[in-house]
Amino acid sequence: MSSDRPINPRFAEDLRFNQVSGPATYNRETSGPVAYLNVADAAGSVIGYVWGNDGDDAAGWVVPAGLTAGQVNAGASWLRALRGGKARGLAPTALLAELAQGANDNKLSHAVRGSLTEAPSLAALKELAGES
Numbered sequence: 001m002s003s004d005r006p007i008n009p010r011f012a013e014d015l016r017f018n019q020v021s022g023p024a025t026y027n028r029e030t031s032g033p034v035a036y037l038n039v040a041d042a043a044g045s046v047i048g049y050v051w052g053n054d055g056d057d058a059a060g061w062v063v064p065a066g067l068t069a070g071q072v073n074a075g076a077s078w079l080r081a082l083r084g085g086k087a088r089g090l091a092p093t094a095l096l097a098e099l100a101q102g103a104n105d106n107k108l109s110h111a112v113r114g115s116l117t118e119a120p121s122l123a124a125l126k127e128l129a130g131e132s
């Protein structure tokens with residue numbers, strides 16, 4: 001292709017992305033303590049932590065360092081569960097209680113029974129997970 005051809009202005013235009021709507025989501029940050037639930041893959045290895053804080057209407061998914069691609073993919077349903085919980089208007093800890101009862105368990109991953117607990121902060125949970 002010759003470099004002296006002019007570029008069609010339609011392709012050179014800097015387009016802006018204006019998101020007008022999207023799925024409801026919980027806040028992703030909190031300064032308070034977080035309740036969290038361990039999630040394991042079919043082999044029993046912890047592949048993530050679902051966390052929540054009602055005061056900030058915050059919830060999310062923390063992934064431990066060093067997972068395989070398959071383990072990371074097994075966690076996708078937990079992200080969908082977070083979106084679904086927010087769409088249904090559930091408080092973050094109400095969603096965690098539901099998930100702790102096996103509401104999102106599947107053949108790839110499951111909530112570790114009896115693991116619903118609390119960390120003093122989101123930073124402490126991320127440290128536990130070895131997330132950088």
